[in-house]
Amino acid sequence: xxxxxxxxxxxxxxxxxxxxxxxxxxxxxxxxxxxxxxxxxxxxxxxxxxxxxxxxxxxxxxxxxxxxxxxxxxxxxxxxxxxxxxxxxxxxxxxxxxxxxxxxxxxxxxxxxxxxxxxxxxxxxxxxxxxxxxxxxxxxxxxxxxxxxxxxxxxxxxxxxxx
Numbered sequence: 001x002x003x004x005x006x007x008x009x010x011x012x013x014x015x016x017x018x019x020x021x022x023x024x025x026x027x028x029x030x031x032x033x034x035x036x037x038x039x040x041x042x043x044x045x046x047x048x049x050x051x052x053x054x055x056x057x058x059x060x061x062x063x064x065x066x067x068x069x070x071x072x073x074x075x076x077x078x079x080x081x082x083x084x085x086x087x088x089x090x091x092x093x094x095x096x097x098x099x100x101x102x103x104x105x106x107x108x109x110x111x112x113x114x115x116x117x118x119x120x121x122x123x124x125x126x127x128x129x130x131x132x133x134x135x136x137x138x139x140x141x142x143x144x145x146x147x148x149x150x151x152x153x154x155x156x157x158x159x160x161x162x163x
Contacts, residue, residue: 010064012072013114015045017065020114021056027096028059045069079109079117086122087152094120094149108150122152128159136161 013020018036025031037053039046045068046052054065084090097120098104101113108121128140136159143158144150157163 017067021054074115081119
């Protein structure tokens with residue numbers, strides 16, 4: 001059986017496929033650009049020789065970036081979720097992805113400079129939400145709803161009922 005990833009997400013860009021792939025691979029350790037394919041003929045989105053497809057890996061998962069020309073923009077119907085070990089990781093990924101034109105949204109969500117939605121989620125959030133005490137989970141959820149970037153200490157204080 002092949003170890004090749006069976007399903008690969010394809011991200012559609014107007015003309016920034018290589019730039020986006022370079023941006024994403026610069027943020028996540030263990031990431032790289034695998035292949036850059038150039039158009040072999042003129043297409044509606046690219047001239048012969050222009051970058052058409054970029055295959056890249058982010059943290060062990062393969063993606064394809066397509067220079068497809070004008071099309072629908074990314075929306076919140078799909079996002080990439082980053083599981084973080086601690087506040088330092090939350091801060092690192094958050095800051096790196098909003099850098100250069102990204103926009104914070106709410107509850108750990110942001111849009112990067114290309115409009116792709118990301119969730120920067122500490123592993124503690126689902127753990128706290130899953131607490132057998134429903135009141136703790138409710139307080140954690142309420143605290144999260146008041147945040148833009150997730151703050152682990154605030155979530156933990158909410159779980160313990162500390163204002």
